[in-house]
Amino acid sequence: MSNLTTELDHRLQAYLRSVSLREPSLYQRLREETARLPEHNFQIAPEQGQFLALLVELMGARRILEIGSFTGYSALWMAGAMPEDGRMLCCDVNSAWTGIARRYWNEAGLGDRIELRLAPAMDTLDGLLADGACGTFDLAFIDADKANYVHYYRRCLRLVRQGGLICLDNTLWSGRVADPDDHAPETEAIRAFNALVHEDPAVTLSLVPIGDGLTLVRKR
Template identity: 45%
Template sequence: MFIQDFGLDQVWITDLFSLSDTIAVPSRRRRRKEVITLTPQLYAYLLANVPEPPILRQLRQETSTMPGSQMQVSPDQAQLLAMLVQILGAQRCIELGVYTGYSSLAVALVLPESGRLVACERDGKSLQIAKKYYELAGVSHKMDVRHGLAADALKSLISNGEACSYDFAFVDAEKRMYKEYFELLLQLVRVGGLIVIDNVLWHGKVADPLVNDPKTVSIRNFNRNIMEDKRVSISMVPVGDGMTICRKR
């Protein structure tokens, strides 16, 4: 982005991807409300004040020793997901990209006894850890675990007549498949239901016009398209690596 400060009360920002798009934001000189920078110290404070059930802490600690542990959602992300499920009063949920099960377990713990969570993961090794913790937490009866490609699992649910029967979905799977996942989930989630997409800020790369690798470009395009999609209302939240909450209209 180009940023021009005219010395008054506004900074004009021009989007490099569309030079016709120019917006005004408050200048630092007369800014009325600042956005807090989440320093390591402040983030440590935040995590210290996020309630984390012991079983989730145990899973997080075990996962931290594994290769690829950065794929696990953070405790504050999991808390937000669980809160959204509770606010919705969700009964039927979907998760794409389970890894070792931290986020799916957080959701399962707040689902009612009759609730159902379809958990899709292609990596069998990490899925075994997730299943172990579902058992330890006593939520296995709520879980419908699908080992394989997420898109195939969604198509199976649709062909099984389950369209518009889910309340909530969380997407944390292959980034270049986000568009396809989203279209399939729109068929499965009811009106008023939520689809939450992870990694939409992609380590900050989406805001850097010099970064154009396939995953970054894919997420950047997805973010732009979903902002203009009239089928949903959205809120992009800077939690973790960025999450977009979509409510189906």
């Protein structure tokens, strides 16, 4: 028994996946193709994808917003867990990465559920707000440039419904947020977000130590 979170070494990580992970072979193929890219570390861990899918199922989420889709792995998990009438809107700026995503989304039979907007996410979010989309999303997943986390969060807080969920990746930032000597701009941006949401009375909060840290924010 312990009152501290168990640290995962490689052996325990492998055991966790062996008794928990149910990754479809198509998802695994996408993960393996992405692993050959120089930016492969942008992709979430498979157990984190499965956790996001569980959240979608628990919420019965039908409208999902994703900011930062990379090669589409997290979107596969979430869109695959939606009901058939569910729809997902993905925001990214890289056509090469999302070209890979589209291939796998279509192969999974999810292409008609996922709309991809290739544009700066801030423009897409502001456009949604201007079009009256406040309170229309069940869940938002933010995994993009860290400098804009606070801005993305504030907009998503308006776009998700009451009781909706915002999930933000990389909020432990490989432990660098706890290093007092690390003042890199991205580290400071994540610290600023973590401090902001910790004091936000409009939400319920939990930072889950899965992957690189996943913050869950429920709009009250």
